[in-house]
Amino acid sequence: MTPAQSALIDAVRAHSGDKAVVTDPDDIAPWLTDWRGRFHGAAPAILAPANVEDMQFAVARAHELGVALVPQGGNTSMVGGATPPADGSALILSLRRMNRIRSIDPAAGLAVVEAGVILANLHEAAEAQGMRFPLTLGARGSATIGGLVSTNAGGTQVLRFGTMRSLVAGVEAVLPDGSRHDGLAALKKDNRGYDLDHLLVGAEGTLGIVTAATLRLVPAVVDRATGWLGVESPAVALTLLRAMERGSGTAIESFELVPKLALDLVLKHIPGTRPPLDSSHPWLVLVDYVAASPDTAKPALEALMQDALAAGLAQDAVVAANEAQAGAFWRLRDSISEAERAEGPTMAHDISVPVDAMPDFMESASARVEAAFPGVHCSAFGHLGDGNVHFHVNAPAGADGDRWRAGVGEAASHMVYDLVVAAGGSISAEHGIGQMKLAELERLSPPARMAALRAIKRAFDPHELMNPGKLVTLAPSPPTP
Known part of the structure; x- marks a missing residue:
């Protein structure tokens, strides 16, 4: 531990109390490794402010002392984005105590949520108000809102609702000097220059710490049906999707494609799973159909599936009989990464x-x-x-x-x-760059893009104290003539 780190720890403890600092190595250890187990870091302490004022104090003091901070929520990053450096040069800044749902306004379709709120808990709170937050993913039981905002997370409902950026109506954040950006007001029009809220979305904690967000909600689903189909190829699957969309408008909310190889691994390694179809197919499709009227989703999806079978777009198909079976279908999809890791x-x-x-x-x-x-x-x-x-x-x-x-x-x-x-694509669609893709981003990005990213980073965080070694690092300054 460096003298500066020790001074920061003492200052945060004195200002925010003992709960705001964790120094026991056994308590720190679970947070030093990424979800995949590929990146391992070291940190002498975890700072855990309970509110935005304490967060401001911790970040401002770290800025004064030159101590690097690694923001962390549920530690579910797939690219090592929340793992501290291996040399112990940074402290972990945990958002997990900032876990209040400040408000849910069903009439406005908005929720103001702190960064440490677990996604599944927001789902439950919104549903209790007759609303829902339309973003979900396999790690919903541990992923936090701050991490989802900071990585511009996607998930299985992007087809209809877009990524996290589309669902964020405002952001509250603590900037690298400890100042507070309050952008929580959900303004439909705001032309005061650069959009700081959306700049922070997807920044992976390298420009500041997202402490809360105003999120868009939609009405709760009245009726839902889930189907599982066997198809011949990805090309046929895309034709099937477009046929279903033509026949249903916006009712198709999720459409996931799974190869037989991945399904076989899930059936091999995940207890209690079974194939929905008796026949074997090279590719499988998982589809969710939502309806605004009760008892209409299942017959509507069955009709779409019958059309697909008649047109030769599907080889076999089944609609989940109930919510439990629909959950079992989704478990097959959500368990692919876990099964591959076990293999x-x-x-x-x-x-x-x-x-x-x-x-x-x-x-x-x-x-x-x-x-x-x-x-x-x-x-x-x-x-x-x-x-x-x-x-x-x-x-x-x-x-x-x-x-x-x-x-x-x-x-x-x-x-x-x-x-x-x-192919004109992106090396990171929804997980971010973190540290895993840092070199590849540099290798494959046009120079103009990297120069712009570095200029933004330099303007916000010239000393690289915010999540160092993630997303983008500053190029060495040219020598003075």
């Missing part, structure tokens, strides 16, 4: 390409990577309708994890990202 080493890529190009990309990129690296198996799954899939490269059976990732895995990742950029 062995995986290089995970969260990528996007134009929607029309995605079906060909899923198959052609998989074939090219598998041909270049014999023994690996590619698995592309996810949100076909918004051009975002999770493209995973799985190691051969028995591969040594660390050795494989450092060798074949890294080389395969380079190839995947090169193929994505060649």
Whole structure:
């Protein structure tokens, strides 16, 4: 622990109380490793303010002392975005005590929520008011609102509602000098220059600490039906999606594509799972249909499925009989990453390409990577309708994890990202850059983009005290003539 870190810890404890500081190594240890277990850090303490005023004090004092801070919510980052540096040079700044839902206004369709609120808890609170927050993902039981805002999270309802940026109506944040940005007012029109709220959305804590957000709510679902279909290919799946959308307007809320390989791993490793269809298919589709009137969603989805079967777009199909069965269908989709991790080493890529190009990309990129690296198996799954899939490269059976990732895995990742950029896509669709993709962002981004990112970072955080080593780092200053 450095003298500056010690001084910061003492100052925060004196100002905010003992609960605002955690120094027991056993209590800190669970928060030093990312969800995937790939990145391991060190930190002498966790600072845990309980309100925005205490957060301002901690950040301002850290700024004065030159102490780096790593903001952290549920620690569910898929790219090491909330893991502190391995050298112990930063303290963790936890948002978990800032967990109040300040208000829910059903008439306005808005909720003001602190950064430490767990997504599932917001879902429950909104539903109790006859509303819902239309963003969900597999980590909803631990992911926090601040992290979802800071990474511009996506999830399975982007098809209809967009990413987190589309759902954020305002942001409260503590900037690197400890000053407070209050943008929580949900103004429909505001032309006072740069949009600071949306600049902070997706900034991964590198420009300041999101402490609360005003979020858009929609009316609770009156009726929902969930279906599972077997299809021949990603191209057929996209044709199926568009046919369903033509026949239903905006009723198709989620449309997830899953390869047989991924389903087989879930059935192998996740207890209590079973295939919804008796027949085997190379690709599977999971679809949610929502309706504004009771008892109408299931017959409407059944009619769409009958049309798909008659048109040869689906080989087999089933609609969940009840909510429990619908949950079982979704568990198959949500458990893919867990099942792949249980099977062995995986290089995970969260990528996007134009929607029309995605079906060909899923198959052609998989074939090219598998041909270049014999023994690996590619698995592309996810949100076909918004051009975002999770493209995973799985190691051969028995591969040594660390050795494989450092060798074949890294080389395969380079190839995947090169193929994505060649297709006009993005190497990060919804998980962010974190530290895992830092070098690839630099390698594959146009110089103008990197210069702009660095200029923004330099303006907000010239000393790189906010989540150092994530998203973008400042280039060394040129020598003085």
